Amino acid sequence: MTVIATESLSKRFPRVxxxxxxxVDVGPGVTGLVGANxxxxxxxxxxxxxxxxxxxxxxxxxxxxxxxxxGAIRERVGYMPEHDxxxxxxxxxxxxxxxxxxxxxxxxxxxxxxxxxxxxxGLYEERYRPIGGYSTGMKQRVKLAQALVHDPQLVFLDExxxxxxxxxxxxxxxxxxxxxxxxxxxxxxxxxxxxxLERTCDHVVIxxxxxxxxxxxxxDFTQTTTTLAIxxxxxxxxxxxxxxxxxxxxxxxxTTHDGSELPGAGHILLLTAEGERTYDLVRDVVADLGLxxxxxxxxxxxxxxxxxxxxxxxxxxxxxxx
Amino acid sequence: xAVEQPTAREAEQTRIHNIGYRSYDGPRLGRAYARRSLxxxxxxxxxxxxxxxxSKVLPMLLFVVMCVPALIMVAVxxxxxxxxxxxxxxxxxxxxxxxxxxxxxxxxxQSVSRDLRFKTVPLYFSRPIETVDxxxxxxxxxxxxxxxxxxxxxxxxxxxxxxAKLDFGHQTKGFAEAVVSVALLSLLFxxxxxxxxxxxxxxxxxxxxxxxxxxxxYGAVSTLQAIAHVHSGDTSVLVWMGLFSPIxxxxxxxxxxxxxxxxxxxxxxxxxxxGVVYLLVVLxxxxxSYGLLVRRYRKAGL
Numbered sequence: 001m002t003v004i005a006t007e008s009l010s011k012r013f014p015r016v017x018x019x020x021x022x023x024v025d026v027g028p029g030v031t032g033l034v035g036a037n038x039x040x041x042x043x044x045x046x047x048x049x050x051x052x053x054x055x056x057x058x059x060x061x062x063x064x065x066x067x068x069x070x071g072a073i074r075e076r077v078g079y080m081p082e083h084d085x086x087x088x089x090x091x092x093x094x095x096x097x098x099x100x101x102x103x104x105x106x107x108x109x110x111x112x113x114x115x116x117x118x119x120x121x122g123l124y125e126e127r128y129r130p131i132g133g134y135s136t137g138m139k140q141r142v143k144l145a146q147a148l149v150h151d152p153q154l155v156f157l158d159e160x161x162x163x164x165x166x167x168x169x170x171x172x173x174x175x176x177x178x179x180x181x182x183x184x185x186x187x188x189x190x191x192x193x194x195x196x197l198e199r200t201c202d203h204v205v206i207x208x209x210x211x212x213x214x215x216x217x218x219x220d221f222t223q224t225t226t227t228l229a230i231x232x233x234x235x236x237x238x239x240x241x242x243x244x245x246x247x248x249x250x251x252x253x254x255t256t257h258d259g260s261e262l263p264g265a266g267h268i269l270l271l272t273a274e275g276e277r278t279y280d281l282v283r284d285v286v287a288d289l290g291l292x293x294x295x296x297x298x299x300x301x302x303x304x305x306x307x308x309x310x311x312x313x314x315x316x317x318x319x320x321x322x
Numbered sequence: 323x324a325v326e327q328p329t330a331r332e333a334e335q336t337r338i339h340n341i342g343y344r345s346y347d348g349p350r351l352g353r354a355y356a357r358r359s360l361x362x363x364x365x366x367x368x369x370x371x372x373x374x375x376x377s378k379v380l381p382m383l384l385f386v387v388m389c390v391p392a393l394i395m396v397a398v399x400x401x402x403x404x405x406x407x408x409x410x411x412x413x414x415x416x417x418x419x420x421x422x423x424x425x426x427x428x429x430x431x432q433s434v435s436r437d438l439r440f441k442t443v444p445l446y447f448s449r450p451i452e453t454v455d456x457x458x459x460x461x462x463x464x465x466x467x468x469x470x471x472x473x474x475x476x477x478x479x480x481x482x483x484x485x486a487k488l489d490f491g492h493q494t495k496g497f498a499e500a501v502v503s504v505a506l507l508s509l510l511f512x513x514x515x516x517x518x519x520x521x522x523x524x525x526x527x528x529x530x531x532x533x534x535x536x537x538x539x540y541g542a543v544s545t546l547q548a549i550a551h552v553h554s555g556d557t558s559v560l561v562w563m564g565l566f567s568p569i570x571x572x573x574x575x576x577x578x579x580x581x582x583x584x585x586x587x588x589x590x591x592x593x594x595x596x597g598v599v600y601l602l603v604v605l606x607x608x609x610x611s612y613g614l615l616v617r618r619y620r621k622a623g624l
Contacts, residue, residue: 049448071450075350079448087440089374101359103449104350113346120343146445151346183343 003028003062003154003186004048010056011043011210018043020210021057026188030180032197032204032218033190040210041190042082045156048188049074062153075104078147078155078185082162085143088132092123092142095131096149103150110149117145120183121175137168144175148185155179157189161196173200230269230282233292241291242267248285254278273298357455360446364463368429369470377432384425385471388418392475396482407483407493411500412582414479415472415507419569422511423536425471426464430515431528433464439523443622457615461516468508476500499580507572510604511536513611514568520618539567544587551587561592565603574600 004026011019018040035041046052048061050070059066061073086095093114100110118127121141126134131142140160147155160176161169177200179185191197197204198218206213230245238244246256246269256271273279279296286293363372369385370378395408415422437443446456480497484490518535519528543566550560564570564586576582578597583589592600 051447071353071452074448075352075450077448079445081441081444081448083441085441085445087436087442094372098359098363099445099449101363102356102446102451104352104356105346106349106351106355109346109348116344150350184345 001028002026002060004031004060004188006044006057006059008057009044009047009054009059011040011047011052012055018210019047019054022207022210022212023057024205024212024215026205027203028186029202030176030187030189030200032201033188033207034192034194034197034204035190035207035213036192039192039207041207042158043210044207045079045158045188045190048156049077049079075150076153078150078152080143080147080155080157080160082158082190084139086131086139089130091130092118092127092134092138092145096142096146099146100149105150113149113151114145117149118142120178121145121148122171136163137165137171140164140168140172141175144172144179148179148183151183152185154186154188157187159190159192161191161193169196176200228271228273228278228282228296228298230271230286230296231267231294232286233294235291238289238291241289242269244289245269245282245285245291248289249281252281252285254281353450353452353455356449356451357459360451360456360459361463361466364433364460365466368433368464368467380428381425381467384421384428385474387421388425388471389475389478391418392478392482396478396486399482399488400486404486406488407479410582411476411479411496412503412576412580413585414475414500415504416569416573416585418472418475419540422468422472422507423533426468426511426515427529427532427536429467430464430512430519430532431522431525433460434516434520435523435525435528438520438622439525443619453616453619457612457619461512461612461615464512464516465508468512469505472504472508473501476504496581499576499582503572503576503580503582506575506604507568509608510568510572513608513615517611517614517618520615536568540569543567543570548587557588557590558596560586560588560590561596564592565600568607571600571604571607575604 002025004024006025007023008021009019009023010017010021022040022044033041033044043052047054047059048066050061050066050073053067062076064073064076066073090098096114096118097110100113101107105113118124118141121144123138123141123145126138131139134142140163144157144160147157157176161172164172173196176187176189179187180202189197189200194204201218203215203217205215232241232245234241249256249269249271254271256269271278271282282296283293366372369381392414398404399407409417437446443456447453476497480493483493483497514535515532518531522528522531543563547560547563547570550556550563561574564574570586573582573585574592575597577584577586577591578594578600582591584591591597
């Protein structure tokens, strides 16, 4: 089942192209939409909500065409904006009840769902106090609650961790994960921070300059190419053990790179593991040289590296093109 | 083992209390319902209902101030066994225009500026409700609130007149004409005020803007009319001047069509033909305000 599908979707403004022939399919689960500021994330959400017509191409949300079924889509999805959107002089309960009714819930259901939803996002006694006195973390929870109160099938969360401290960020990410696992609601969450999406998302879509850079599952990003970090001891025979191992590995056709950006640079070798074979090879090489293997560990491949690679490739491509 | 058992039971009890997430299978009533809900919420809000105690004070006070003179007039009419009420029904709103102006200036900004200022508007438009629904609900709510404010004292006068056993036919006609007039006034005033308020997201500026539009235009028009009345015998100049302020517009329309006597200097209101122009200008302003509001919120959406 596809939750969101776009087909060469373009959005051009007089001066900028916000989306450029974007074709992407998003399944159920938590999907991260990553891109730098101005990459077209918010424009894409607007189009998917049926609020802004696409210049070209088409898009479907929950099997409904965005151009003709905007109202039906908005009844089934929730939206949490990036910016502040809460009036300070009403309580969270009053506000969320009102928003539930705006989504079409009858009065009694609106009140019940509000109480439930606020409890699920972690607002308890404070929900009767005016929102103006809330912390940023609590405000973000209210924003999330108003997006979930009508029990949508899909929610769009625009930069939900913006402005939160590390603890608040972790809690929000955990909450987003639960929106899918416990509530059964699919999530499209945008961020310009790749690291935080790794832990939360099943699938990551990276866009840049309105173009699709990559779309694949988080597992693909982080696991198909495991990076191994190796550290060895030095011996009298090989005063620079690291270098000896690197040369020996090169001789066997394995490329390594130094983890110059990592702490302990110069003593750590990074190489790409391609299954069991690589582990055996490293073991043999180190043993042959008579060195001690201090550590050989899997380093999680961060999406950031993929993103960086992708960007470099794109830049190269552009460079070649020009 | 003996220790573990209660813990296990406790865990079970906790689980019973934590009912987990419940999905919603009930009805979703859609656009029209959302529009109605927004209308009733905004109408209640215009009298401070469902808002803080502080925000109830001003609208309620103004409502009382609106009705007290009517009560006094009725009391006088009943006590003195008069043949007529002290004033015409249609004149009431004209006399009380300052109170009406104050009310609309205080309530129009709270109705629309809050959503713009705190950027709540995108939350509405990410739901089934659309720009026109929002504008219609807000416009209708403020116009209804204004109608309640302006028609309530008329009702007091009418009921009082009947209690004083004044001529039923005559009173009913006067009351009905005045009700039509204040309905027009409510639409016109709330339209103009909402446009002014929606243009200024800060509430304070909104209040000032509405008062400025209503009082400056009336002050200028009535002054110029007075000068024209003194210096020239031509009443038509004076009548055309009346097109440039909301309250004189209403005065003109009700003089031409609703049996009111004009409050223009010299009591010279527009003729029937001039009245048509007045009516067209009023309707044009109402439609124009609506159009401008829709445009304003198209831009503000998300």
